[in-house]
Amino acid sequence: MKPFAIDRTNGLCAALFIFFGAFFALQSLSLEIGTALRMGPGYFPLVLAIVLILLGAIILVQAIRVEGEPIGPVAWRGMLFILPAPIFFGLTVRGLGFVPSIFLTALIAAFASGRMKPLTALVLSAGLTLFSVLVFSYALGLPFQRFGPWLPSWLAL
């Protein structure tokens, strides 16, 4: 007998689908299920969640003892800087205001690449901020406060 082996890509994939299926199934159970005639809010999602778990199980079975391709390089640095950028913008756009918030958002995202030099990042973010303020705030008239309440009031233009 061969030692237990599993294709890592598909194993992870199966785990992810089963996790999501279990999450939706558990949540559905706390909702009213109803009958096939009058389906409650939990009926359809519960059925789908069970199907998802089953599909995950099939992928898992297929993954066992199959040599798979490696996952390949993972953009750790990219994830570390790209994903927080929109979150940061969401957290600060009201408090700091549009101008500082978008400047810092661009600056955070800029460091996702190892090739970015700090000075380039600053210049790029500043130019981007200027452009965004002109286009989105002045030209398109989006209702953003340019400087928010977290900043001293003399800054508010």
Place this chain on the structure above:
Amino acid sequence: MDLLNNLALGFSTASTPANLGFCLIGVLLGTLIGVLPGIGATATIAMLLPITFQIGDPVSSLIMLAGIYYGAQYGGSTTAILINMPGESSSAVTAIDGYQMARQGRAGAALAIAAIGSFFAGTVSTFLVAVFAPPLTAIALQFGAAEYFSLMIVGLVSSIALAHGSIVKALAMVVLGLLLGIVGTDIYTGAPRFTLGIREYADGLNFVAVAVGVFGVAEILRNLENEHERSVLISKVSGLMPTRDDFKRMAAPIVRGTIIGSALGILPGGGAVLAAFASYSVEKRVSKTPQEFGKGAIAGVAGPESANNAGAQTSFIPMLTLGIPANPVMALMIGAMIIQGIVPGPNVATEQPALFWGIIASMWIGNLMLIILNLPLIGLWVKLLTIPYYVLFPIIMAFCSIGVYSVNTNAFDLYAVAFFGLLGYVLTKLRCEPAPLLLGFVLGPLLEENLRRAMILSRGDASTFLTRPISAGLLLVALAVLVIVFLPSVKKKREEVFVEES
């Protein structure tokens, strides 16, 4: 002549100065982003989608969106030809011979052939959309809840059939998409579902946030995996006009490509990709000089590019008449319509004829603008290719953030972007294609609503889906597609096609 009246209405709607302007901006922006390497048409549209919401009028905003689509597609072909980097799988075929032509110093001619082929295909297929949309709409108006449910099943199943890689995975992606789509308040009882107690998600996950995350952010992350220098082959594209001999050699492939593309584009689930591949293999088969293919054959650019564009156009037919998206781009269009307060489906043609025919007419206008604008502007697009990637993505991230936030002024949508960016990237790494997920996400609420309504109408008898003839027929089609995909010989062939592509 109803057709002429309708087209006249469409053209008068689409050619108001404002709408022409929006179409133009759409085409320009679409090409601008689409030409950036590694960013495909779907990602481009997802990123630019929020901008179109700033226009109050739904007609103008959908016209602009359609313009973005054509621009993005053309931009994708440009990168495929110039740097052998197709942004989308449908232009992967163009890269084979287009890039070889570019290496032989014929980049200008290749780009012009792609543009001319696309324009011809676009003209013919726009006409086809105008001819076939009204009768289909009439049929669709007869549809009840059971038929809609079965039709959506056909759409979802076909999207699985045409997805890359494992069928089981694609199926799982659809189901996950459906589940994510029904997050939010239940329409019948008002009960909040899967919102984790967050009030901001009571209206469901924002479609734009999901699309930007799964396509835009995930694509940026993938590009950041290994940042290698791109070699831009040509700094100057010269000799734009094809020679008389080129014209002679591209005419027949363009016509054949248009026919293949128009027919396959209606298929749900990515007809344009299939069309490009089918056209390439047909051209190779009928060619007197098949050995030229892969070494810069003109037919290898002209055929697939025409097929690709024709397919892109006719994929509007199921979207406009039935409200069923044939591919992720159409899913984005439907999402945009819903946000604008339009219920997609057969009623659009009767209740909003100006919108319906305006979009159809703008397809042709968009194609015309592409050829008039982009041929002279190719030099500019080539310059864009030299911008290093690390400069581009902070800009893209900033614009995405502004765009998504501006849709609902809801910071939670931005958190959803990050979450779906991560999810999309992880799933791509695990070799799951995101397109079925997005289709599922759009169709989730519709599928559930029609299922529940059909069950109430039939007093809880599930056999209603089989006793109603149209519904039964549609379910048979879905079953047939599934069976065919799982047939060993087809499975093998399918794998071959996708291996060839990657």
